[in-house]
Amino acid sequence: MTIINKIKLAIDELELKAKLIEDLDAYTFNVILKEDLNFLMVIQSNEKVNCIRIMVPKLFQFPEEMLKEISEFIMDYNATSIIFGTLALGKTKDGVRFITYSHAISMERGDNPTFNSMELDEYINYASFLYRDVQEELTNERE
Numbered sequence: 001m002t003i004i005n006k007i008k009l010a011i012d013e014l015e016l017k018a019k020l021i022e023d024l025d026a027y028t029f030n031v032i033l034k035e036d037l038n039f040l041m042v043i044q045s046n047e048k049v050n051c052i053r054i055m056v057p058k059l060f061q062f063p064e065e066m067l068k069e070i071s072e073f074i075m076d077y078n079a080t081s082i083i084f085g086t087l088a089l090g091k092t093k094d095g096v097r098f099i100t101y102s103h104a105i106s107m108e109r110g111d112n113p114t115f116n117s118m119e120l121d122e123y124i125n126y127a128s129f130l131y132r133d134v135q136e137e138l139t140n141e142r143e
Helices: 003-013 064-080 116-143
Strands: 020-021 027-036 037-046 051-062 085-093 097-106
Touching: 003 027, 003 037, 003 051, 003 116, 027 116, 037 116, 051 064, 051 085, 051 116, 064 085, 064 097, 064 116, 097 116
Parallel strands: none
Antiparallel strands: 020 027, 027 037, 037 051, 051 097, 085 097
C-alpha cells in the first residue's frame, strides 16, 4: 500500500473532511477547536524518502514589526517546549508573516510499519495543543 493510501485510510477512519491535492501528494483539512478557532492541517506523502510530513502552514500570523520578537520566541519554544516537530517562520508572496509547524514521520519502522488513524489522531491532538499554546503565549506577550 502506498503512503498516500495509508494517509487516506487514516483520514477515512477518523471521518475527516479532507481534500486531496494530487500534485503535492497531500491531503488538507480544517481542525476545528471551537466555533471561531480552527486551523488548516496538511498531511503529505513522500514516497522518495518513505515518510509522511504533517504541517500546520499558519500556526500564528503576525505583523512584520514583530519579526525579531517572534524569531526569539520560536528559537526558545523549539528548544524548551516542543516534543515532536519544529516551529519555523513563513512569509506569503504579499509579505504576510506567520509561524508554521511541521513534523516528519518515517515509514521505515520495525514492528509497526503502518501509519494508522490512531497515530494521525495523536498528531492532530498535538498540533491542536501547539496551536492553542502558541496563540496563548503570543497573545499574552502582546498584552
